[in-house]
Amino acid sequence: MRKPTGFTWITLWTIFVYLFMFLPIGVVVLLSFNASQFGSFPMTGFSLQWFGELATNDAIIRAFQTSALLGILTAIISTTIGVLASLAMVRYDFPGKTTISTLLIAPILVPEVVLAVALLLFLQLMNVPKSFPLLLMGHVIFTLPFVVLVVQARLIGVRRDYEEAAMSLGASPIQTFFRVTLPLIMPAVMAGALFAFTISFDDITGTLFWKPGGVETVPTQIFAMLRNSISPEINALGTVMIVLTVGLPLLGLAVMRQVSARQGAQAGAPA
Amino acid sequence: MENAVELRDIVKRFGSFTAVHRMSLDIEQGSFLTLLGPSGCGKTTTLRMIAGLIDTTEGDISIKGKRVNNLPIHKRNLGIVFQNYALFPHKTINENVAFGLKYRGVVGEEAERRVRDALELVQLPQMGDRYPRQLSGGQQQRIALARAIVIEPDVLLLDEPLSALDANLREDMRVELKRIQDKLGITTVFVTHDQGEALAMSDKIVVMRGGKIEQVGEPQAVYDAPESEFVAEFLGSTNILGGRVSGRQGEGVTVDATPFEGVEVPADRAGQTNGATDIKLLLRAEKLLVEPGGSADGGGIAAPAVVETVDYQGQSVRYFLRVGDRRLQAINMVNGKPFAEGETVTARFDPRHCSLLPAQPGEAQA
Ligand SMILES: Nc1ncnc2c1ncn2[C@@H]1O[C@H](COP(=O)(O)OP(=O)(O)O)[C@@H](O)[C@H]1O
Ligand SMILES: [Mg+2]
Numbered sequence: 001m002r003k004p005t006g007f008t009w010i011t012l013w014t015i016f017v018y019l020f021m022f023l024p025i026g027v028v029v030l031l032s033f034n035a036s037q038f039g040s041f042p043m044t045g046f047s048l049q050w051f052g053e054l055a056t057n058d059a060i061i062r063a064f065q066t067s068a069l070l071g072i073l074t075a076i077i078s079t080t081i082g083v084l085a086s087l088a089m090v091r092y093d094f095p096g097k098t099t100i101s102t103l104l105i106a107p108i109l110v111p112e113v114v115l116a117v118a119l120l121l122f123l124q125l126m127n128v129p130k131s132f133p134l135l136l137m138g139h140v141i142f143t144l145p146f147v148v149l150v151v152q153a154r155l156i157g158v159r160r161d162y163e164e165a166a167m168s169l170g171a172s173p174i175q176t177f178f179r180v181t182l183p184l185i186m187p188a189v190m191a192g193a194l195f196a197f198t199i200s201f202d203d204i205t206g207t208l209f210w211k212p213g214g215v216e217t218v219p220t221q222i223f224a225m226l227r228n229s230i231s232p233e234i235n236a237l238g239t240v241m242i243v244l245t246v247g248l249p250l251l252g253l254a255v256m257r258q259v260s261a262r263q264g265a266q267a268g269a270p271a
Numbered sequence: 272m273e274n275a276v277e278l279r280d281i282v283k284r285f286g287s288f289t290a291v292h293r294m295s296l297d298i299e300q301g302s303f304l305t306l307l308g309p310s311g312c313g314k315t316t317t318l319r320m321i322a323g324l325i326d327t328t329e330g331d332i333s334i335k336g337k338r339v340n341n342l343p344i345h346k347r348n349l350g351i352v353f354q355n356y357a358l359f360p361h362k363t364i365n366e367n368v369a370f371g372l373k374y375r376g377v378v379g380e381e382a383e384r385r386v387r388d389a390l391e392l393v394q395l396p397q398m399g400d401r402y403p404r405q406l407s408g409g410q411q412q413r414i415a416l417a418r419a420i421v422i423e424p425d426v427l428l429l430d431e432p433l434s435a436l437d438a439n440l441r442e443d444m445r446v447e448l449k450r451i452q453d454k455l456g457i458t459t460v461f462v463t464h465d466q467g468e469a470l471a472m473s474d475k476i477v478v479m480r481g482g483k484i485e486q487v488g489e490p491q492a493v494y495d496a497p498e499s500e501f502v503a504e505f506l507g508s509t510n511i512l513g514g515r516v517s518g519r520q521g522e523g524v525t526v527d528a529t530p531f532e533g534v535e536v537p538a539d540r541a542g543q544t545n546g547a548t549d550i551k552l553l554l555r556a557e558k559l560l561v562e563p564g565g566s567a568d569g570g571g572i573a574a575p576a577v578v579e580t581v582d583y584q585g586q587s588v589r590y591f592l593r594v595g596d597r598r599l600q601a602i603n604m605v606n607g608k609p610f611a612e613g614e615t616v617t618a619r620f621d622p623r624h625c626s627l628l629p630a631q632p633g634e635a636q637a
Contacts, residue, residue: 164344165357165358165418167344168350170374
């Protein structure tokens with residue numbers, strides 16, 4: 001055998017780091033198919049029974065519905081505001097533009113727990129009780145920067161010529177937006193929406209602070225269940241979450257790549 | 272003739288910088304007008320004000336007799352062709368060309384017919400179902416033209432539409448564009464920094480400098496009788512020689528301009544001097560002929576010269592000559608072998624091809 005070189009060590013180290021990151025996730029997925037009562041090794045056989053139990057657990061179903069609704073609404077609102085904000089930032093000049101631009105991105109930079117506490121204190125100060133719309137608002141605030149960043153980057157690559165050409169041909173600014181600008185930035189808009197949905201769907205920090213009593217999302221539900229015991233159901237739920245939060249963006253990306261390929265590279269990224 | 276576009280004292284300022292100063296211009300119905308000038312002189316800014324893409328700071332713009340200052344671009348009925356084509360990448364060629372028809376209530380078969388006619392006019396009838404990226408640059412520029420003219424605009428605006436094309440294609444497109452403009456009789460405002468394009472295509476050339484109009488006229492007038500050194504140098508290569516008027520006859524002005532003496536310039540080319548004695552003699556490089564040394568008297572003005580530099584360009588050659596203590600440029604057609612560097616030659620020109628400017632700039636503008 002050859003003497004191990006520096007490169008071999010780097011390779012081994014890399015493999016080790018990846019194992020450390022992904023092995024626990026792999027274990028969760030593996031155990032969710034375990035036939036045993038206990039969510040631990042050794043596995044006693046292959047079974048889908050925990051997924052079955054998930055489907056009949058009312059609390060989990062309700063949490064899923066809440067999370068899905070919250071995620072979808074967050075995605076819609078965040079994307080709408082994000083697209084409009086990006087248009088303002090990229091296409092118009094106005095006083096205080098850089099400040100507003102920084103403020104829009106700020107929620108990414110501030111630690112989430114600080115943001116969560118701040119919003120909570122603010123609501124208490126204003127004497128507003130916690131509610132689903134306020135939870136939604138919180139999610140919109142911290143998914144917005146992702147949408148703005150993605151959409152802005154794309155919009156900068158869409159030359160102003162296209163819009164000017166459309167208007168010279170008789171399209172009003174609004175018609176121009178829907179017939180030219182929006183189709184050209186659509187891949188970024190979809191990516192932004194997916195980001196917003198995924199981030200909202202598996203957020204726990206902010207949600208724990210903001211959710212009204214009795215409302216659980218999937219992550220807070222898991223958190224609550226963990227306090228009692230580590231049941232194999234949680235493994236199954238984790239597997240479902242992984243499939244959703246990893247699979248959805250991947251699917252979205254694949255679709256968008258198709259769309260982009262059809263549109264051609266011209267409108268694409270800045271040269 | 273009726274004016275399609277009128278600019279009255281238009282000014283454009285960006286902050287404290289004035290990009291266009293008090294510009295007034297009449298553009299005749301059906302004519303091809305070119306804004307010509309070096310980069311940064313305000314051509315694009317002027318065009319964009321006419322288009323309504325930017326506001327004027329001061330002044331009025333009228334299109335077809337109607338003041339349009341407050342009319343947004345999408346209500347001005349203009350055709351614009353951009354330097355980078357700006358074809359919608361997510362739409363087919365047919366959809367691109369039909370884009371403006373929809374806003375004019377032209378739909379269905381009528382729209383299809385007009386798209387087909389427009390594509391035929393630009394000689395790309397087969398391309399309708401393709402996407403812009405599947406076309407070459409020249410083809411895309413033709414489609415951009417088709418998209419602009421299919422809506423029958425009141426004015427066609429073109430901002431350096433040929434400069435993104437390579438040299439051969441540019442000349443083809445130039446001929447093509449002029450053919451289409453003639454055929455449709457559409458009022459056209461063309462922006463370029465290329466004097467060749469301007470001379471070849473225009474009914475009228477507006478030479479701009481630093482946001483102001485330097486000279487307006489038909490191509491030949493601007494070329495033959497430049498009203499300033501700037502125009503003389505911008506349109507082709509010109510030798511500018513300081514000199515004095517030594518005599519005036521009914522039909523012309525006689526000047527001495529080192530190294531030449533007794534140059535009789537016809538009156539119609541000396542009009543700008545207004546009786547000044549200190550003048551500048553303008554001698555186009557193409558009008559200065561280089562002949563073998565000591566060649567027999569061929570008329571006109573001649574002086575012995577030495578070839579300093581030879582810049583061979585195929586069908587023509589540019590010489591830098593030393594005549595006395597002056598360095599002059601001559602651009603000649605090549606018949607056989609060009610002269611060599613260091614060779615002694617005769618530089619000759621016909622004084623009827625010269626023109627005069629007053630030595631003090633400003634008098635010419637009086
Ligand atoms: N939006 C703008 N803001 C500030 N200055 C501008 C703007 N647009 C053009 N300019 C300036 O105005 C001058 C004329 O520009 P332009 O009309 O584009 O020149 P041209 O088309 O003749 O090359 C240039 O000096 C340019 O820098
Ligand atoms: Mg320009």
